[in-house]
Amino acid sequence: MSIPRNEYPRPQFVRKEWLGLNGEWEFSFDVDSFDKKITVPYVYQSKLSGIGGNEPHEVVWYRKKIDLPEEMSDKEIILHFGAVDYSCKLWVNGVFITEHIGGHISFEVNITSVLQEKENIIVLQVTDEPADLEVPRGKQYWKDNSEGIFYTRSTGIWQSVWIEAVDKIHLSKVFLTPDLDSMQLGVQYELSSDKATVLRTEIYYEEKLMAVNTTDLLRKEGSCKVFLDQQLLKSWNVQEDLVWTPENPRLFDVKFVVYEGERETDTVSSYFGMRKVSIENGKFLLNNRPYYQKLLLDQGYWEDSLLTAPTDEAFVKDIELAKSMGFNGVRKHQKIEDPRFLYHADKMGFLVWGELPAAYVYSRKYVKRITDEWMEEIFRDYNHPCIVAWTPLNESWGVFYIKDKKEEQSHSVAMVHITKSLDQTRPVISNDGWEHTCSDLLTIHDYEWNGEILKERYRTLENTLRFAPGGRPLLAHGWEYKGQPILVTEFGGISYKKGSQEGWGYSSATTDEDFARRYNDVISPLLASPHVQGFCYTEITDVEQEINGLCTYDRKPKIPVETIRAINEGRWEPEDER
Known part of the structure; x- marks a missing residue:
C-alpha cells in the first residue's frame, strides 16, 4: 500500500481538533463484501490505490473502522469528504446518514448522534455510471480505454476524508x-x-x-x-x-x-489576499493595473494517481515548474481542483481560472446537475485570491447547438448570471473558446501552428473577430462583441515525444530546436498583437495519449525551462539567427 496523504485538507478554514481518515480502507466492487484493501484518497483505477486497472464497475463500496480520540468525546463530530465521484450513500454504525450527488465538490455531515464510545464504522456506497453523459465528468472517458482528448475515469473517493470536533456553537x-x-x-x-x-x-x-x-x-x-x-x-x-x-x-x-x-x-x-480583479475600458486589470496573463492549460492528472495529486508536494512542484518557465497561472481544465492546490497557489502567487467539468448531453437533468455542482464550487472556493476568473462552460460541450438554439444560449446566460449572483468580484467566461453569449472576456481557442497566419490573424481586431475556430463563430448568433478583453485560451498543443510514451498533438516537433521554433511561432504573434491581453498554452504536461505538454507526464521539461521563459518574454532567438 502507498503512503496516504494526511496534510490538513481545508487550509483556508483551520481548526486544531481534526483527524485524517486517509489511508487503508476496506473496499469491494459491486457488492458490500469488503474483500479488498484500498488506499484513500486514490481511486481504484490508479496505481497508488493499491488496486489499479480500467475494469469498469458502476458501484464500489468503502468501509473504515475508527476510534475517536478521547479529547473529541464531548464535541460535535463533523465528517468531511473532499470529493467522491459521482454519487454516494453514507452509513455510520449501520444508520443511514445522507446521500450526496456531485463528483467534484466537497460535502460534510454531522454524525454525532450515531456515534458509539469505542469503535465506529463508516460505510460508503459510490455509484458512477460511465454511460450517463448528462453527468459532469470533464475529461473522464465513458469508454473503457482512453483515446483522443479523454482520459482514464475516476470512480469513488478522490480527495481527502477527515473528521473535526466542534462545539455545538461554531x-x-x-x-x-x-x-x-x-x-x-x-x-x-x-x-x-x-x-x-x-x-x-x-x-x-x-x-x-x-x-x-x-x-x-x-x-x-x-x-x-x-x-x-x-x-x-x-x-x-x-x-x-x-x-x-x-x-x-x-x-x-x-x-x-x-x-x-x-x-x-x-x-x-x-x-x-488584498487584491482586486476588474475590467475597465476593455482592459483586464489586477489591482487597478493592466495585467497580461500567461497561463498554462492544466488537466490536473498524474501518471500513478490520476486526478488525485500523489503528494501535497506535487502541487508545489507543478507551480514552481510553471513559474520557472515564465507563466503566472493556469486554467485548471475540466476539473475542480483540490483546495490544497489553491492554497499553494495563494501562498506562492499563481493565477487560477476555476472551471466546471463538462457533461456532454443537454437536458433538464443536465442543467440541474451542472448548476448545483457549479454553485457548490463557488461557495467552496470563493475566498481564494488566486482564482481570478470563472469558466462554467467550455467549447460548447453539453451545449453543442448553442450557436442557434435559444434554450442552450439561455443556459449559458443563466450560468454567467448565477455565477455573478454569488460572486461579483471576478469575470465570468460564458463558453470558453467560441460561441460566446454574455461573456466578460472574449476567449478564443486556436490551434493554428503557422506563425505567419497567426501574426496576420491577431494583427487587427477586425481579423480576429472574423476568425471562426473549427468553423464555429466566436459569438453565438444574436450576440455581439462589446469590447471585452481578448485572450487566446487554448493554442499550441505541439507534440514532441520524449521517452517511450506514444501519442499525438496538434502539430509535431522532431528535435529540441524544432520544438523551440514551433513554440516561438505560436507565442510571438500573441505577444505582438495590440489587442490580445493574455494566453493559455496547451499544456503543462503530457497526459496519457496526449504528448503535447511542455513537460513529460512525469514532469520533466522537454527543453530547457530557460528557453521557454525567454520565448514567453519575447527575447528568444533561434540558434541560426544569433
Missing part, C-alpha cells in the same frame, strides 16, 4: 471579500446556532495586528466590514507591500473567535 462558513480601494474586508458569516453572542475578527499582516472587529450577533447569519488600521497602513506602500499579485503574493492572516456570553466556543484561522 462558525459554519465565512465569505471574505477584500476591498482594495477602501482597504477593508467584507465578512459574511454563517453560524451553527443562534445562541452565539459575539463574533470577533482579528486581521494580521506579518504578525502585526491590523484590525479588530467585534460583531454582536442577533441571528445565525450576517455580515460586517473590517477596516484596516489607517495609521498602520502608512508604514507600507500599499501597491508594493500589501496587495496580492503573482509576483508578490502578500497575504493577511485572519482569526475568527465565536463567543456565547463569556465562553469561547470556536476559533478558526484563515487568510485573504
Whole structure:
C-alpha cells in the first residue's frame, strides 16, 4: 500500500481538533463484501490505490473502522469528504446518514448522534455510471480505454476524508471579500446556532495586528466590514507591500473567535489576499493595473494517481515548474481542483481560472446537475485570491447547438448570471473558446501552428473577430462583441515525444530546436498583437495519449525551462539567427 496523504485538507478554514481518515480502507466492487484493501484518497483505477486497472464497475463500496480520540468525546463530530465521484450513500454504525450527488465538490455531515464510545464504522456506497453523459465528468472517458482528448475515469473517493470536533456553537462558513480601494474586508458569516453572542475578527499582516472587529450577533447569519488600521497602513506602500499579485503574493492572516456570553466556543484561522480583479475600458486589470496573463492549460492528472495529486508536494512542484518557465497561472481544465492546490497557489502567487467539468448531453437533468455542482464550487472556493476568473462552460460541450438554439444560449446566460449572483468580484467566461453569449472576456481557442497566419490573424481586431475556430463563430448568433478583453485560451498543443510514451498533438516537433521554433511561432504573434491581453498554452504536461505538454507526464521539461521563459518574454532567438 502507498503512503496516504494526511496534510490538513481545508487550509483556508483551520481548526486544531481534526483527524485524517486517509489511508487503508476496506473496499469491494459491486457488492458490500469488503474483500479488498484500498488506499484513500486514490481511486481504484490508479496505481497508488493499491488496486489499479480500467475494469469498469458502476458501484464500489468503502468501509473504515475508527476510534475517536478521547479529547473529541464531548464535541460535535463533523465528517468531511473532499470529493467522491459521482454519487454516494453514507452509513455510520449501520444508520443511514445522507446521500450526496456531485463528483467534484466537497460535502460534510454531522454524525454525532450515531456515534458509539469505542469503535465506529463508516460505510460508503459510490455509484458512477460511465454511460450517463448528462453527468459532469470533464475529461473522464465513458469508454473503457482512453483515446483522443479523454482520459482514464475516476470512480469513488478522490480527495481527502477527515473528521473535526466542534462545539455545538461554531462558525459554519465565512465569505471574505477584500476591498482594495477602501482597504477593508467584507465578512459574511454563517453560524451553527443562534445562541452565539459575539463574533470577533482579528486581521494580521506579518504578525502585526491590523484590525479588530467585534460583531454582536442577533441571528445565525450576517455580515460586517473590517477596516484596516489607517495609521498602520502608512508604514507600507500599499501597491508594493500589501496587495496580492503573482509576483508578490502578500497575504493577511485572519482569526475568527465565536463567543456565547463569556465562553469561547470556536476559533478558526484563515487568510485573504488584498487584491482586486476588474475590467475597465476593455482592459483586464489586477489591482487597478493592466495585467497580461500567461497561463498554462492544466488537466490536473498524474501518471500513478490520476486526478488525485500523489503528494501535497506535487502541487508545489507543478507551480514552481510553471513559474520557472515564465507563466503566472493556469486554467485548471475540466476539473475542480483540490483546495490544497489553491492554497499553494495563494501562498506562492499563481493565477487560477476555476472551471466546471463538462457533461456532454443537454437536458433538464443536465442543467440541474451542472448548476448545483457549479454553485457548490463557488461557495467552496470563493475566498481564494488566486482564482481570478470563472469558466462554467467550455467549447460548447453539453451545449453543442448553442450557436442557434435559444434554450442552450439561455443556459449559458443563466450560468454567467448565477455565477455573478454569488460572486461579483471576478469575470465570468460564458463558453470558453467560441460561441460566446454574455461573456466578460472574449476567449478564443486556436490551434493554428503557422506563425505567419497567426501574426496576420491577431494583427487587427477586425481579423480576429472574423476568425471562426473549427468553423464555429466566436459569438453565438444574436450576440455581439462589446469590447471585452481578448485572450487566446487554448493554442499550441505541439507534440514532441520524449521517452517511450506514444501519442499525438496538434502539430509535431522532431528535435529540441524544432520544438523551440514551433513554440516561438505560436507565442510571438500573441505577444505582438495590440489587442490580445493574455494566453493559455496547451499544456503543462503530457497526459496519457496526449504528448503535447511542455513537460513529460512525469514532469520533466522537454527543453530547457530557460528557453521557454525567454520565448514567453519575447527575447528568444533561434540558434541560426544569433
